[in-house]
Amino acid sequence: xxKYIVRRSLLAVPVLFVxxxxxxxxxxxxxxxxxxxxxxxxxxxxxxxxxxxxxxxALGLDVPPLFQYFNWITGxxxxxxxxxxxxxxxxxxxxxxxxxxxxxxxxxxxxxxIMLGLPxxxxxxxxxxxxxxxxxxxxxxxxxxxxxxxLALNLIYFFCVKLGWFPVFGFRSIVTDGPLEFxxxxxxxSLTLAVAFMALIARMTRSSLVEVLGEDYIRTARAKGLxxxxxxxxxxxxxxxxxxxxxxxxxxxxxxxxTVVTESVFAIPGMGRLFVKxxxxxxxxxxxxxxxxxxxxxxFLNLIIDILYAYLDPRIRxx
Amino acid sequence: xxxxxxxNIDEEAVRQAKGTWFRTREQFVRVLxxxxxxxxxxxxxxxxxxxxxFAQFWERIDPLMLDPDDRLQGPNWKHWFGTDNAxxxxxxxxxxxxxxSLMVGFFVAVFTTLxxxxxxxxxxxxxxxxxxxxxxxxSIMSFPTLLLALALVAMLGSSMWxxxxxxxxxxxxxxxxxxxxxxxTLREQMYIDAAKALGAPTWRIxxxxxxxxxxxxxxxxxxxVFALAILTEASLSFLGLxxxxxxxSWGNILALGxxxxxxxxxxxxxxxxxxxxxxxxMNLVGDGLRDAFDPKMSRSV
Numbered sequence: 001x002x003k004y005i006v007r008r009s010l011l012a013v014p015v016l017f018v019x020x021x022x023x024x025x026x027x028x029x030x031x032x033x034x035x036x037x038x039x040x041x042x043x044x045x046x047x048x049x050x051x052x053x054x055x056x057x058a059l060g061l062d063v064p065p066l067f068q069y070f071n072w073i074t075g076x077x078x079x080x081x082x083x084x085x086x087x088x089x090x091x092x093x094x095x096x097x098x099x100x101x102x103x104x105x106x107x108x109x110x111x112x113x114i115m116l117g118l119p120x121x122x123x124x125x126x127x128x129x130x131x132x133x134x135x136x137x138x139x140x141x142x143x144x145x146x147x148x149x150x151l152a153l154n155l156i157y158f159f160c161v162k163l164g165w166f167p168v169f170g171f172r173s174i175v176t177d178g179p180l181e182f183x184x185x186x187x188x189x190s191l192t193l194a195v196a197f198m199a200l201i202a203r204m205t206r207s208s209l210v211e212v213l214g215e216d217y218i219r220t221a222r223a224k225g226l227x228x229x230x231x232x233x234x235x236x237x238x239x240x241x242x243x244x245x246x247x248x249x250x251x252x253x254x255x256x257x258x259t260v261v262t263e264s265v266f267a268i269p270g271m272g273r274l275f276v277k278x279x280x281x282x283x284x285x286x287x288x289x290x291x292x293x294x295x296x297x298x299x300f301l302n303l304i305i306d307i308l309y310a311y312l313d314p315r316i317r318x319x
Numbered sequence: 320x321x322x323x324x325x326x327n328i329d330e331e332a333v334r335q336a337k338g339t340w341f342r343t344r345e346q347f348v349r350v351l352x353x354x355x356x357x358x359x360x361x362x363x364x365x366x367x368x369x370x371x372x373f374a375q376f377w378e379r380i381d382p383l384m385l386d387p388d389d390r391l392q393g394p395n396w397k398h399w400f401g402t403d404n405a406x407x408x409x410x411x412x413x414x415x416x417x418x419x420s421l422m423v424g425f426f427v428a429v430f431t432t433l434x435x436x437x438x439x440x441x442x443x444x445x446x447x448x449x450x451x452x453x454x455x456x457x458s459i460m461s462f463p464t465l466l467l468a469l470a471l472v473a474m475l476g477s478s479m480w481x482x483x484x485x486x487x488x489x490x491x492x493x494x495x496x497x498x499x500x501x502x503x504t505l506r507e508q509m510y511i512d513a514a515k516a517l518g519a520p521t522w523r524i525x526x527x528x529x530x531x532x533x534x535x536x537x538x539x540x541x542x543x544v545f546a547l548a549i550l551t552e553a554s555l556s557f558l559g560l561x562x563x564x565x566x567x568s569w570g571n572i573l574a575l576g577x578x579x580x581x582x583x584x585x586x587x588x589x590x591x592x593x594x595x596x597x598x599x600x601m602n603l604v605g606d607g608l609r610d611a612f613d614p615k616m617s618r619s620v
C-alpha cells in the first residue's frame with residue numbers, strides 16, 4: 001500500500017509543475033504591456049512613462065519572465081501570492097475571506113445530490129425497466145443537460161419572484177447567522193449545483209448496480225432465499241458503489257466550475273465570483289493565484305481518491 | 320451471366336453498390352429500432368439544425384431590429400417568444416443565436432477530434448512521448464474547464480473564433496485520453512505486427528491501421544464534446560466573456576434575460592429551453608451511439 005501511495009504521489013509532482021507554469025503564463029498571453037494597460041490602455045496616454053515603469057517594478061514585471069515565475073512560485077509555497085492590483089489586499093487574504101461561502105455551497109450541494117441521487121439510482125437499478133426506472137432515467141437525462149444558469153434563473157423566478165419563499169441573492173454564514181438563515185439563502189444555489197450531479201450519481205449508481213445484479217453470486221444469494229433488502233445491503237451495494245466513488249470525486253472538480261456561474265447569478269461572495277471579477281478587471285495576481293489554488297486542490301483530491309480506490313480494491317495496487 | 324463486354328461489369332458494379340447501400344441502410348434501421356434514444360436524439364437535432372441553420376427562412380422579424388413600441392412584451396401572436404428591452408424579437412434572436420451556438424459546438428467537436436486523435440495516436444504508440452504528453456494533459460485537466468476558458472478568453476479577447484479555439488483547447492485532453500486508451504489495447508494486435516513486419520512506416524501504422532479502429536469511441540466522445548462546448552460557450556457568454564453581444568447567441572440572450580428576469584422572464588426562458596433540449600438530444604445521440612458500438616453495454620446500461 002505504501003509503495004502505491006509513494007508511486008502515485010510522485011506522479012503528481014510533474015503535473016503540479018506544469019499546472020504552475022500554465023497558471024503563471026496566462027498573463028503572458030495578453031497582448032501588450034500589462035502595466036501600460038492597467039494605467040489606462042496603450043493608446044490613451046494618461047500615465048507618464050515613469051509612472052508605468054514604477055507600476056512595472058511594483059508588480060515585479062521588470063525582471064525576465066523566468067525570474068518572475070521563480071519569485072511567484074517560491075511565494076506560493078509560503079502562502080504568499082502577491083497583492084491584488086486594484087484593492088492592494090493580499091490574494092491569500094481575499095481567498096480565505098471567500099472560502100467559506102464557496103465551501104458551504106459546494107458541500108451543501110454535493111450533500112443534497114448524494115442524498116437524493118443515490119437512492120434514486122439504487123431504486124432504478126433494482127427495479128430495472130419499470131416505470132420508476134424510466135422516470136429516474138428521464139430525470140437523469142434532463143437534469144444532466146440543464147445549464148446551471150438557466151436553472152438558477154428559473155428557480156429565482158419561480159421561488160423568489162412568484163412565491164417569495166427565498167431571498168433573491170446574497171449569502172449568510174452558517175456560523176455567524178445561524179443555520180436557519182444559511183438554509184434560506186443557500187438552498188437555491190445549492191440546488192442549482194446539485195441537479196446535474198444528482199442526475200450523474202443516479203445514472204452511475206443505476207448502471208453499476210445493474211451490472212452487479214447480473215453477477216453469479218447475486219443469483220446464488222437470491223437462490224438461497226435471501227431477502228431482497230438483505231441481498232442488496234450485504235452483497236450488491238458495496239461493489240456497486242466503487243464507480244460511484246470516482247464520480248463523486250469528479251463532482252468536486254465540476255462543482256468548482258458550477259460555483260463560478262452559480263455564485264455570479266445569486267451574488268454570493270465566493271471564490272468563483274472573485275475569479276469572474278478578477279478576469280474582468282485583469283487583476284493578474286488574483287487570476288494566477290486562484291487558478292493555482294483550484295488546480296492544486298484538484299490534483300490532491302484526485303490523489304486521495306486514487307489512494308482510497310486502491311485501499312478499497314487491492315487489485316489496483318499491484319497493477 | 321451474359322458475357323457482353325463492358326456491359327456486365329457495369330451491371331455487377333451497380334449491383335454491388337446497391338447491395339452495400341441496402342446493407343448499411345438495413346443495419347442503420349436495425350440500430351435505430353434497438354435504440355429509441357438515438358432516434359429521438361437524431362430527430363430533435365435534425366429539427367433544430369434545420370430551424371437554426373436556415374434561420375433567415377423561418378424568422379418573422381429581423382433579429383437586430385429595434386422596436387421601442389413593442390419593448391418587454393410577453394409572448395404573443397406577433398412576437399412568439401416576446402421581446403426584450405429594446406423591442407427586439409426573441410423568437411428570431413433565439414433562432415439566430417442557435418446558429419451561432421451550434422456552429423461553436425460543431426467546430427469545437429471537429430478541432431477536438433482532429434487534434435485529440437493525432438496526439439492520442441502518437442501518445443498511445445510511442446511510450447517516450449506518452450510520459451511527457453500525459454502529464455501535460457493531466458495538468459490541463461486539473462483546471463476547472465470554465466475557469467481556464469474564462470481566463471484564456473479574457474486574455475486573448477472575445478471573438479467567435481477565440482471562443483472556439485479556447486473551448487477546443489480545454490476539451491482536447493479528454494479526447495487524447497480516450498484515443499490513447501484505445502490505441503494501448505490495439506497496439507498488441509496481430510495486424511499491427513503484420514504491418515510492422517511488412518515494413519510500414521510509423522505514420523502509416525498510426526493513421527491507416529490504428530486510426531480507423533478508434534473511430535467508435537472518438538465519435539461518441541465528439542458528440543459529448545459538441546454538447547459540452549455549447550454549454551461552455553453559453554456560460555462564457557452568460558458571464559459576459561463569450562461571443563460579443565451584437566451577435567446573438569443563446570448565452571448572451573440569457574445574460575440579458577437575467578437583468579430583466581423580474582419584468583420579462585421570457586427573454587431567458589426560451590433560449591435556455593432550446594439550449595437544454597439540444598444538449599439533451601446530443602447526449603442521447605452520444606449514449607445511443609455508444610450502445611450501438613458496444614452491444615454488450617446496451618443491454619444493461
